[in-house]
Amino acid sequence: MNVADIGEMIRVASTWVLPVLLAITLHEAAHGFAAWRLGDDTAYKLGRVTLNPLKHVDPVGTILLPAMLFFLHSPFMFGYAKPVPVNFRRLKSFRRDTILVAAAGPGTNLALAIISALLLHLVDLAPTAVAEWAHLTLINSIILNVILAIFNMLPLLPLDGGRVLAGLLPPSLARPFYRTERYGMFILLALIFLLPWIGGQLGVDLNILGWILGPASDYLVQLIATLTGLKS
Numbered sequence: 001m002n003v004a005d006i007g008e009m010i011r012v013a014s015t016w017v018l019p020v021l022l023a024i025t026l027h028e029a030a031h032g033f034a035a036w037r038l039g040d041d042t043a044y045k046l047g048r049v050t051l052n053p054l055k056h057v058d059p060v061g062t063i064l065l066p067a068m069l070f071f072l073h074s075p076f077m078f079g080y081a082k083p084v085p086v087n088f089r090r091l092k093s094f095r096r097d098t099i100l101v102a103a104a105g106p107g108t109n110l111a112l113a114i115i116s117a118l119l120l121h122l123v124d125l126a127p128t129a130v131a132e133w134a135h136l137t138l139i140n141s142i143i144l145n146v147i148l149a150i151f152n153m154l155p156l157l158p159l160d161g162g163r164v165l166a167g168l169l170p171p172s173l174a175r176p177f178y179r180t181e182r183y184g185m186f187i188l189l190a191l192i193f194l195l196p197w198i199g200g201q202l203g204v205d206l207n208i209l210g211w212i213l214g215p216a217s218d219y220l221v222q223l224i225a226t227l228t229g230l231k232s
Contacts, residue, residue: 102163
């Protein structure tokens, strides 16, 4: 790899830095803010209701994992921040507010995707070199935020979608569903890494997340493009 190739790789990598930081930081801050406004000040007292990324950055999930996926030419970007602590029992209305707190993160990601799409209309006003970088950064922001929103809304605990589902289920079903949280991370790791690896060894496509995230994110990106005037 020559110097030019390294320089190009650094330039492309830099177009992911701001989208990743904003997407993950604002996602977690939104959870903390929603919980604070709905009765639980746990995150607020710990200084997590803030836009300061240093308060939310997880060395592995925010830096190492996205960087590893980028340099391994992964078909999708994935990362996470330090989860915002929420005492759901302190919320004013447990079931309703659990749904609202959980949905605040993915909702923020969708808002960021829409804002990024709108900002694309202004890119041509910048100098050419800056415009090219900004255009790619905003495109990456749209894609990343859409994927994060959809991924986090999968109906698995401890993901936000799992908490939304738990809030919607009647108590008789919600209680056993909450008990599945202890297995949630193992299920996610299997879906993200283990099944695709096994499929690769067998020559079979076992990338279940790809089956879900690919078509769903393509549809949502196209919808956002249409709604924001990027696509007529």
